[in-house]
Amino acid sequence: MTFKQQLNDQFARLGKVLSNGRRLELLEHLAQGERSVDGLARVAGLSVANTSQHLQRMQQAGLVTARREGKQVIYSIAADDVVELLDVFRRVGERHLAEVRQMVDAHLHQKDALEPVSPEELVERCREGLVTLIDVRPEEEYAAGHIPGAINVSVKDLERRMADLDPEREVIAYCRGPYCTFSFEAVARLREAGFQTRRLASGFPEWKLAGLPTSIDDTETEPRTSRVEP
Amino acid sequence: MTFKQQLNDQFARLGKVLSNGRRLELLEHLAQGERSVDGLARVAGLSVANTSQHLQRMQQAGLVTARREGKQVIYSIAADDVVELLDVFRRVGERHLAEVRQMVDAHLHQKDALEPVSPEELVERCREGLVTLIDVRPEEEYAAGHIPGAINVSVKDLERRMADLDPEREVIAYCRGPYCTFSFEAVARLREAGFQTRRLASGFPEWKLAGLPTSIDDTETEPRTSRVEP
DNA sequence: AATACATTCAAATGATCAATAGAATGTGTG
DNA sequence: CACACATTCTATTGATCATTTGAATGTATT
Numbered sequence: 001m002t003f004k005q006q007l008n009d010q011f012a013r014l015g016k017v018l019s020n021g022r023r024l025e026l027l028e029h030l031a032q033g034e035r036s037v038d039g040l041a042r043v044a045g046l047s048v049a050n051t052s053q054h055l056q057r058m059q060q061a062g063l064v065t066a067r068r069e070g071k072q073v074i075y076s077i078a079a080d081d082v083v084e085l086l087d088v089f090r091r092v093g094e095r096h097l098a099e100v101r102q103m104v105d106a107h108l109h110q111k112d113a114l115e116p117v118s119p120e121e122l123v124e125r126c127r128e129g130l131v132t133l134i135d136v137r138p139e140e141e142y143a144a145g146h147i148p149g150a151i152n153v154s155v156k157d158l159e160r161r162m163a164d165l166d167p168e169r170e171v172i173a174y175c176r177g178p179y180c181t182f183s184f185e186a187v188a189r190l191r192e193a194g195f196q197t198r199r200l201a202s203g204f205p206e207w208k209l210a211g212l213p214t215s216i217d218d219t220e221t222e223p224r225t226s227r228v229e230p
Numbered sequence: 231m232t233f234k235q236q237l238n239d240q241f242a243r244l245g246k247v248l249s250n251g252r253r254l255e256l257l258e259h260l261a262q263g264e265r266s267v268d269g270l271a272r273v274a275g276l277s278v279a280n281t282s283q284h285l286q287r288m289q290q291a292g293l294v295t296a297r298r299e300g301k302q303v304i305y306s307i308a309a310d311d312v313v314e315l316l317d318v319f320r321r322v323g324e325r326h327l328a329e330v331r332q333m334v335d336a337h338l339h340q341k342d343a344l345e346p347v348s349p350e351e352l353v354e355r356c357r358e359g360l361v362t363l364i365d366v367r368p369e370e371e372y373a374a375g376h377i378p379g380a381i382n383v384s385v386k387d388l389e390r391r392m393a394d395l396d397p398e399r400e401v402i403a404y405c406r407g408p409y410c411t412f413s414f415e416a417v418a419r420l421r422e423a424g425f426q427t428r429r430l431a432s433g434f435p436e437w438k439l440a441g442l443p444t445s446i447d448d449t450e451t452e453p454r455t456s457r458v459e460p
Numbered sequence: 461a462a463t464a465c466a467t468t469c470a471a472a473t474g475a476t477c478a479a480t481a482g483a484a485t486g487t488g489t490g
Numbered sequence: 491c492a493c494a495c496a497t498t499c500t501a502t503t504g505a506t507c508a509t510t511t512g513a514a515t516g517t518a519t520t
Contacts, residue, residue: 002275007409008251008258010330011323015254018245020508021238028238037467045232050509052468062326071466071517081322088318092311093241096292100240179237250478267497280479282498301487301496 017061018089022046023054030064031083031205032137032176033144034076043138083209090179116201117172119210122147131170136186137204147174147207148215155182162193170196177203247291248319252276253284260294261313261435262367262406263374264306273368313439320409346431347402349440352377361400366416367434377404377437378445385412392423400426407433 017023025044029035035043041051055075058064065078077083093100117125125131126149135142135150142152153161165171171190175182183199190197200207208214247253255274259265265273271281285305288294295308307313323330347355355361356379365372365380372382383391395401401420405412413429420427430437438444 003411004255004409005251007330008254010251010327011254011320012249012251013327014319014323015245015248015250016507019242019249020245021235021240021242022508024238024241024245025234047510048467049469049511052466053508056468063322068517071464071519073467078326081318081325085318085322088311088315089244090241092293092315093244095311096308097240097243100237179234181233246477252478277480278497279481279499282496283478286498298487301494303497 014061014063017058017063020054022050023058024086026051026054027058027063027077027082027086028176028180028205030075030077031086032141034074035140036069036072036074038072039140040075080209083205087206087209090177094178115198117198118201119207119212122172122200123212125170125172131172132165134165134171134173134186135204136173136175136182137180141176141204143216145208145214145216146204148213150174150215153186155185158186158189162190162195165190165195167195170198172198172200174200174207175203177205244291244293247288247293248315250284252280253288254316256281256284257288257293257307257312257316258406258410258435260305260307261316262371264304265370266302266304268302269370270305310439313435317436317439320407324408345428347428348431349437349442352402352430353442355400355402361402362395364395364401364403364416365434366403366405366412367410371406371434373446375438375444375446376434378443380404380445383416385415388416388419392420392425395420395425397425400428402428402430404430404437405433407435 022044026040029040029043037052037055038048040046040055041048044051046054055064055066059066059075063078063082064075066073066075068074122131122133126133133147133150134153135146136153136155136158138154138156139152142150142154146152153165173183173186173190175186178201180203183203187197187199204214252274256270259270259273267282267285268278270276270285271278274281276284285294285296289296289305293308293312294305296303296305298304352361352363356363363377363380364383365376366383366385366388368384368386369382372380372384376382383395403413403416403420405416408431410433413433417427417429434444
């Protein structure tokens with residue numbers, strides 16, 4: 001076993017950790033913000049023991065970190081580059097895995113017809129003040145961080161709170177990321193109700209990764225001054 | 231099994247493909263340029279049958295493509311984003327896998343002492359014409375593509391061809407990438423021989439990915455006009 | 461100190477995968 | 491058409507992993 005082989009085996013460990021759909025799902029949820037073990041287990045629909053084991057594997061690989069808070073253990077993404085990795089991963093996957101394309105096209109019907117909005121365009125539109133920006137993730141994730149100016153209308157509450165939205169303004173919805181179905185669903189339902197609606201092409205983690213400003217409980221933070229290129 | 235789970239399972243297939251050290255090594259070699267099955271088997275030190283199977287798995291995942299040429303089958307990287315993926319992968323791995331850090335530090339002794347040169351600095355130095363740039367990869371890989379102005383001095387031939395190098399000019403060496411040991415070895419040996427020498431921080435695939443100019447058999451190509459940020 | 465709770469550990473089962481060797485396929489050459 | 495050659499296929503073995511279950515650990519509360 002040469003040095004080169006040993007080194008590549010180490011990198012392969014990272015691949016092993018990313019080789020399980022449940023773990024990828026947990027990572028996606030963690031990219032929204034930190035969470036406790038049973039919080040994650042609930043949103044991912046897994047047993048607590050199973051979730052714990054997956055989290056430990058990811059911790060060993062350095063993808064997530066854990067800290068104790070009272071009787072709970074709170075996990076979070078270890079660093080920004082993990083979100084970046086997740087992003088490249090899905091980008092390559094989408095482009096190359098025929099099954100993914102097919103599945104995405106079939107399920108997120110007329111993806112192109114929904115005309116996604118780019119982050120740049122969203123910034124522009126928000127500045128103009130002509131759009132209503134809604135965060136359709138669950139309340140907890142909104143509280144852990146969201147795009148400034150966005151109001152939290154989770155998909156569950158959408159029907160109920162639709163009356164609060166101004167029918168004259170375009171509504172832009174965003175959620176967890178490009179493969180989260182919340183914003184697709186929200187756009188579809190709002191359009192049925194007669195709203196002019198589009199969805200943000202990416203989600204909150206991508207927004208944050210790009211160094212754009214975020215808010216936590218209405219306390220706005222400054223955008224990062226510059227992007228570090230390693 | 232929900233739609234989200236099925237989708238993540240598809241992405242996990244990508245992880246599975248990247249979860250084997252041998253495959254990562256094959257990908258690294260393919261990032262240098264296209265190669266036949268037994269060519270790859272030889273450089274990676276694997277059996278032909280084994281190499282073939284690994285390549286087929288990667289092809290299924292859309293990471294590499296194959297074409298027939300005479301009685302040989304030539305494999306190559308499917309798209310640039312695969313090199314990018316490999317890059318992020320190793321970057322995250324290096325930062326987070328304690329074992330990797332330790333292994334790299336131990337083996338590539340005094341990594342910092344070798345003061346790697348950034349691509350930007352290299353471009354500048356080349357323009358000034360004050361350095362000798364050497365490509366220390368095997369001849370085949372040099373032929374498949376290299377940095378303009380670089381001369382091919384494979385590590386094997388280094389001792390023999392050292393006399394051809396101008397002792398007054400700084401020598402900068404590059405190889406397959408940040409974890410290829412060729413350039414480390416070359417720098418070490420050249421320093422022993424009294425040359426002022428440094429290594430390029432990355433390798434040829436990273437150079438090409440960044441859109442910097444490359445040559446094939448002394449036919450220089452234009453650099454890409456701009457980098458697309460998704 | 462005793463209890464309740466969140467998380468982790470340990471063991472067991474079924475499934476998937478890497479690697480090897482030998483046979484089979486398909487392609488160019490004499 | 492037969493031969494040599496590169497690659498792929500098939501079958502097998504040993505190893506690793508996901509998941510479940512029940513017990514054990516560690517932390518706060520009463």
